[in-house]
Amino acid sequence: MGSFKLGGMTFGSLFKKPETVLYPVESKPAPAGLKGHIVNDVSLCILCGICQKTCPCHAITVEKKARTWAIDPFRCVQCGSCARACPKACLTMEPTYTPVATAEYVTTLEVPDQKAAAAE
Amino acid sequence: MAQFSQEFTPLPIEAIHDEAVARKAGGWRYVQTLAVNTEAGIDLVYSYMKDGLLENLVAKALPAGSAVPSVTDQFLAAFVFENEIHDLFGITFEGLAIDFGGNFYRVAQKEPMTIISPELKAAREKAAKVAAAKAAKEAAKADRAEKAGEAQAEFLAAHPEAKAAATGGRVFAPSDDEAVEAKLAGMDPEKVARVRAAIAAKAKKAAAAEQDAAKDAELEAKLAAMDPEKAAKVRAAMEAKAKKAAEAAAKEGE
Amino acid sequence: MGKATVIPFGPQHPVLPEPLHLDLVVEDETVIEAVPQIGFVHRGLEKLVETRDYNQFIYVAERICGICAMGHSLGYAETVESLMGVEVPKRAEYLRVIWHELSRVHSHLLWLGLAADAFGFESMFMHCWRLRERVLDIFEKTTGGRVILSVVKVGGVVRDIDDAMMAQVIATLDGIMDDYTKIMNTLLTDTSVKNRTVDVGYISHKDALALSMVGPFARASAVNYDVRSFGRGAYGDLADFRPILDDGGDCFARVKVRCLEVLQSIEIIKELAAKMPAGDIEVAVKGAPADGAQASNVLEQPRGECYYYARGNGTKNLERMRMRTPTSQNLAGMTSALAGCDLADVNMIILTIDPCISCTER
Numbered sequence: 115m116g117s118f119k120l121g122g123m124t125f126g127s128l129f130k131k132p133e134t135v136l137y138p139v140e141s142k143p144a145p146a147g148l149k150g151h152i153v154n155d156v157s158l159c160i161l162c163g164i165c166q167k168t169c170p171c172h173a174i175t176v177e178k179k180a181r182t183w184a185i186d187p188f189r190c191v192q193c194g195s196c197a198r199a200c201p202k203a204c205l206t207m208e209p210t211y212t213p214v215a216t217a218e219y220v221t222t223l224e225v226p227d228q229k230a231a232a233a234e
Numbered sequence: 235m236a237q238f239s240q241e242f243t244p245l246p247i248e249a250i251h252d253e254a255v256a257r258k259a260g261g262w263r264y265v266q267t268l269a270v271n272t273e274a275g276i277d278l279v280y281s282y283m284k285d286g287l288l289e290n291l292v293a294k295a296l297p298a299g300s301a302v303p304s305v306t307d308q309f310l311a312a313f314v315f316e317n318e319i320h321d322l323f324g325i326t327f328e329g330l331a332i333d334f335g336g337n338f339y340r341v342a343q344k345e346p347m348t349i350i351s352p353e354l355k356a357a358r359e360k361a362a363k364v365a366a367a368k369a370a371k372e373a374a375k376a377d378r379a380e381k382a383g384e385a386q387a388e389f390l391a392a393h394p395e396a397k398a399a400a401t402g403g404r405v406f407a408p409s410d411d412e413a414v415e416a417k418l419a420g421m422d423p424e425k426v427a428r429v430r431a432a433i434a435a436k437a438k439k440a441a442a443a444e445q446d447a448a449k450d451a452e453l454e455a456k457l458a459a460m461d462p463e464k465a466a467k468v469r470a471a472m473e474a475k476a477k478k479a480a481e482a483a484a485k486e487g488e
Numbered sequence: 489m490g491k492a493t494v495i496p497f498g499p500q501h502p503v504l505p506e507p508l509h510l511d512l513v514v515e516d517e518t519v520i521e522a523v524p525q526i527g528f529v530h531r532g533l534e535k536l537v538e539t540r541d542y543n544q545f546i547y548v549a550e551r552i553c554g555i556c557a558m559g560h561s562l563g564y565a566e567t568v569e570s571l572m573g574v575e576v577p578k579r580a581e582y583l584r585v586i587w588h589e590l591s592r593v594h595s596h597l598l599w600l601g602l603a604a605d606a607f608g609f610e611s612m613f614m615h616c617w618r619l620r621e622r623v624l625d626i627f628e629k630t631t632g633g634r635v636i637l638s639v640v641k642v643g644g645v646v647r648d649i650d651d652a653m654m655a656q657v658i659a660t661l662d663g664i665m666d667d668y669t670k671i672m673n674t675l676l677t678d679t680s681v682k683n684r685t686v687d688v689g690y691i692s693h694k695d696a697l698a699l700s701m702v703g704p705f706a707r708a709s710a711v712n713y714d715v716r717s718f719g720r721g722a723y724g725d726l727a728d729f730r731p732i733l734d735d736g737g738d739c740f741a742r743v744k745v746r747c748l749e750v751l752q753s754i755e756i757i758k759e760l761a762a763k764m765p766a767g768d769i770e771v772a773v774k775g776a777p778a779d780g781a782q783a784s785n786v787l788e789q790p791r792g793e794c795y796y797y798a799r800g801n802g803t804k805n806l807e808r809m810r811m812r813t814p815t816s817q818n819l820a821g822m823t824s825a826l827a828g829c830d831l832a833d834v835n836m837i838i839l840t841i842d843p844c845i846s847c848t849e850r
Contacts, residue, residue, distance in 0.1 A: 237718060237719075238715075238718040238720055238786070240783075240784050240785075242782055242784075263697075263700055263713070264700045265700075265786075265793075265795055265812070266795050266812040266817070268797055268810045268812065270799060270807065270808040270810075271808075272807070279797065281784065281795065283786075286718055288784060288786065290782070290784055290797070292782075309698075309700055310698070310699055310700075310820045310824075311699055311700040311701075311817050311818075311819075311820040311821075313820065314816045314817075314819050314820070314848075315812070315816070332523070332823075334525075337525075338525075338526070338527060339526075339527040339530050339849070340527050341527075341530065341532075346532060346535065347534070347535060351538065353538070353539060354538045354539075357538075357803065357805065361801070361802060361803050365802065
């Protein structure tokens, strides 16, 4: 019979801090830069549509006439290329995941007309 | 430490098997086989490596559904790629060591990599049109430049008083020159003289306009080099002068 | 002399990380031959080049496999850069290699756990994956993703690792060394492990060359081939790189080679982190590959040599992108190793090629 080689490690883990956290009572802090979900600051958006062209999953839809910017968070793979391609830096990647849902939905945002507002 | 280098060499279709035998005897390592679906046919690329040299042998434009000798008798590892190519591209391999007979991947559509989807077809046609338009434009430009050179030489020889523009021999509507000459040949000699005079006047005006433009450009350059405030003042003065001149011309015209 | 029965193995089996089907022709507990069948995860990813341009396709290439994700994005980016004649800044090359070597550490730790699980050593499986979690935490802190990193792009990398973060990375790697040494010691000296791996699935050096095997699977049969020894990119700046070889040719040799490769990768990461040059992390790539241009590339992934081929057609979409993964090359070796083995050893032999069937099928 060989010796119990993992004995030291097994015995030590009785007294060490556990590797897992008691989720959902406690959760690990999300590191900065975690690829969670995309948000759009509509006050800076110019509806150019570059994010729509860059997205590899066709998750973003930009309607210039209706002045809406929509993203399907369930098609998005959190690659971040839209945030990097945006010329006005209005898209950012937030470090929280899209919450679990029972039905798929599309997040549509109304983009206010900055020029019209300034002219008034 | 061997250095990595790669080469692409063509391979005739009949030589696929003999090449494999030669490579195995020469101690080359078999790397892979792949297929590319092109408009002309299916290309097969066999890769072998030895001492850091990766040689890709390209057998171009096999007709769809053709039969090719298998290399699995030399390199058993090729059976995976040959079965895959059979399932996805439709090339049959004769003498496969482990032959799945089309059931390797069991795809829903036969030979899916050879299917051209409507979007792909549209994209390819668009790309072809763009390339054709570009080629036609280049050819027409070259043609026009040649004709323009000839026509200008002819014209200058006939009208020594019409100076070539200051910027160096630009011609106006050269492609119409041949047609004009043809028309003039059949016309009344008085009319011919008038038409030729008109052409000469047009040439002089074009030259004058060119000189004006050149002067303007010079002035702009000077303004850019000057102090911004002064430049603004000069520009305002120039605008006022131009306005006055325009008003004067309008008054004269009335 | 009994009569032959055919036992189906897979596609779903607790020991397999990915679906693979084998028909084992068995006679009295001895496998006479095995006929592999794959195709359960064929997603037709290579056809997606027609609808995704060369910048978007890198995200498809990453998702070919979860274990080799970094490897595929790196190989694809290098191939397209070679096709378009783009030179990547030095710092980006270093960062790519550091992430790739971390990917190798995580992949080998994953494999060591699975190999232990293949012969029933579940607590070793848990310990290996516990250490692997620390590596995944490094990925999360430096790139934002645990498994799919999305950090390489054509022309460089997307994020930088500053000195403070790099020091944390090195500290984490040092932190796992203590436990990893204990794990390695158990795997390589424990008698139960040896009973299940020594002289199992033997492939001689001659056969390994004839079957064109690649990766640690081949290096355990003394085939001296490792793409990293060509010294391209940041690998060329290493002081000394020697592939780890072993002439055992059996499952035990393959376990040993992978255990030692983890240590080698950690040394490489530390060396490159110390030598990291300052500079840009990306270069802008404009235009499209020329019509008819071809490029090929090889990369040493955790499972072996992976071959990439790209052909351009003048538009932003590539004409053809091909990834030949190491597992597809090793399938012939696996089939020949299974002939003549015991039924109970089938798990171990299949696992020793480190099968990544999703890579094979794309």
